[in-house]
Amino acid sequence: MNARSETEVVPIASDDKTTAMTMIQALRSAMDVMLARSGDVVVFGQDVGYFGGVFRCTEGLQAKYGKSRVFDAPISEGGIVGIAVGMGAYGLRPVAEIQFADYFYPASDQIVSEAARLRYRSAGDFTAPITLRMPCGGGIYGGQTHSQSPEALFTHVCGLRTVMPSNPYDAKGLLIAAIECDDPVIFLEPKRLYNGPFDGHHDRPSVPWTNHPLGQVPEGYYSLPLETASVFRPGTDLTVLTYGTMVFVAEAAANETGISAEIIDLRSIWPLDLPAIINSVRKTRRCVVLHEATRTSGFGAELSALVQEHCFYHLEAPIERITGWDTPYPHAQEWDYFPGPARVAAAFKRAMEA
Template identity: 50%
Template sequence: MANLTLIQAVNDGLRTAMSADPTVCVFGEDVGPKGGVFLATEGLTKEFGKNRCFDTPLSEDGIVGAAIGMAMNGLRPVAEIQFQDFIFPAFDQIVSEAAKLRYRSGGQYTAPMVIRTPFGGGIRGGLYHSQSGEAYFCHTPGLKVVVPSTPYDAKGLLIASIQDPDPVLFLEPKALYRKIKGEVPEGEYTVDLSTLRMVREGGDVTVFCYGAMVAVCEEAARTAAESGIETEIVDLRTLLPLDEDGVIEAAKRTGRVVVVHEAPRFCGFGAEISAMIAERCIEYMEAPVARVAGFDTPFPNTLEHHYLPDARRVLDAIERTARY
C-alpha cells in the first residue's frame, strides 16, 4: 500500500476511475495542465489528454449544467468547483435539475455525475474560501452528499461516487489535504456510500462528526480518557443518504451524544441528528444532545481559530454530557 495524503488519494482515485472507464472525464476551473489550485488533478491531462481532463470558463452554473448534459448522454463527468463557496451560482442546476432528473423523467434519465469541491476552514481563507454549506444540499432528495476524513476513504468513496447512478456532491475538507497521511491500496476499491465508520470505541459518550472535525474529536477523546471518560467516535462519511439506523444504534449504546461540525450551529447538520435521536430513541438518552459547531456569523478571517471547533470545545461538551 502507498502512504498518501488526502489530496494524493483524491488524485489517485480520479486516475484509477479514468483508467478503468473511458467515459469518466474531469473538468473545472484550472484543473487541466495546472492541476487545480490544490493540485488534485495534477498530471491527469498529460496522462489522459485534454479531451478527458480540461479547463472550463469561470462559470459554475455552466460547469454543472454541462456535467448534467454529459451525464444524460452516456458520460460520467467529474466536475470540480474550485471552492465550495463558489458553488452557489450553480445551486439551481444542482437542486432543481441534477437531483430531480430521475424523478421528473420517470427513470428514463439519470445523472451519474460527481461534483468535487474543497470545503470548510483551516487555511485562513477568509469568509469567501472557508464556508461549510453541506446543510443546504442535504435538504435535497435525489442528491448524495459525501465527506471523507481519511486518505483511504477519500479514494474509496470517490470511486464509489463516480460509479453511482445518481449525482453526488463530494465535499473535500481542504484543511486535511496535506495534514494527514494514511495507507491507501493500489488499484480500484470502493467504500460503500451511506455507511458509518467507527473511529474509536467507548462506552460513556458517543460523538458524531465528519470531515476535518474527526481528528479534532479524536484529540478531545484522548484527553477525556485521561479523566476516565471513554468516548465513542463515529464518522458519518455520507450525510445524504445517512445511515439513520447506524446513528440510532450508536446513540443507544451510550445514551449520551455530542455532534460536532464546523458549519454554523443554527439549522446545521447536527440539528438533524438531534431531531432523529429525539424521535427514535429518546427513552434511551441519559442527557440532552450537545452540539459543538461554528458560530452563527459569517466566517471570520483573523479569528478563524476561535470560530472553528477545537479539541478544547469538544472536550468541554464531552465532559458536560458525561456528568449530566
C-alpha cells in the same frame, strides 16, 4: 487504520498493494483509476487541466489522458454543472470540480432544479451520474468566500447524495463509489486534511497526529459504500456524531479528557447510516453532535432530532451540540471560530455530569 463498523460492507478491491498517501494523492489516485477503467469518465473544472487544480488534486492527469478527458472550464459554475448534467444524461460520468465549495451558489439552479431532479422528471429515462468535487471548510485563512461548510444546504435537496471523507483511505474509496453512482454526488473535501495529518488542535495545525500516519491506500481499484458510517474510535461513555476534520477534534478531546467517546464518522452525510447512529447512542446512552458549519439549521440539528426520535428513552443526558458561530465566516479569527478540543471537551464533561 480506523476501526471499522461491524455492519460495514467490505471494500471491493482488485489490488492489495498499498502506499502512504495524503488525501490529495488519494483523490488523484481515484480519478486516475476511474479514467483508466472507463472512457466515459471525464474530469473538468477551473484550472484542473494543465495547472492540475488549485490544490493539485488533478496534477498530471491531463498529461496522461489528454485534453479531451481532463480539461479546463471557464469561470462559470453554472456552466460547469450544466455541462456535467448534459454529459451525464448522454452516458458520460463527469467529475466536475467547483474550485471552492463557496462557489457553488451561482450553480444552485443547475444542482437543485436539474441534476437532483433529472431521474424523477424523466421517470428514470435519464440519470445524472455526476460527481461535483468541492474543497470545503477553513484552515487556510481563505476568508469568507473560500472557507464555508455548506453541507446542510445539499442534504435538504431530494435527489442529491452528500459525502465528506476524513482520511485518505475513505476519500479514494468513496470517490470511486461516487463516480460509479447513477445519482449526483456532492463530494466535499475538507481542506485542512488535504496535505497530511492533523492533530485536532486549533493552535497547532501542522503537528502530525500521534497515532495517525498518512493513510495506507490501495494503489488500484476499490470502492466503499456511500451510505455507511465508520466507527472511527470505539467507546462506551458517549457517542460523538461528526464528519470531516471534526473527527480528529473529537479524538483530541477524548484523549485529553480520558472519556471513552465512541466517534462515529458519518462519511456519508446523506443518505445517512441511521442504524449505526441508533446502535451507538443506545449503547453509550449519551450523544454529542459536532460540526464546523454554523449552528442554526446546520446538519447537527437534523442529527439531534433523529437521535431524539429514535433514542429518547435510552438517553441519560441532553444531547450536546458543538458547532461554528452563527456569524459570517471570520477571516482573522478562524481558529477561534472552529470548534476546538477545549469546547468539545467541555461538552463531553457536561454530558457525563448530567
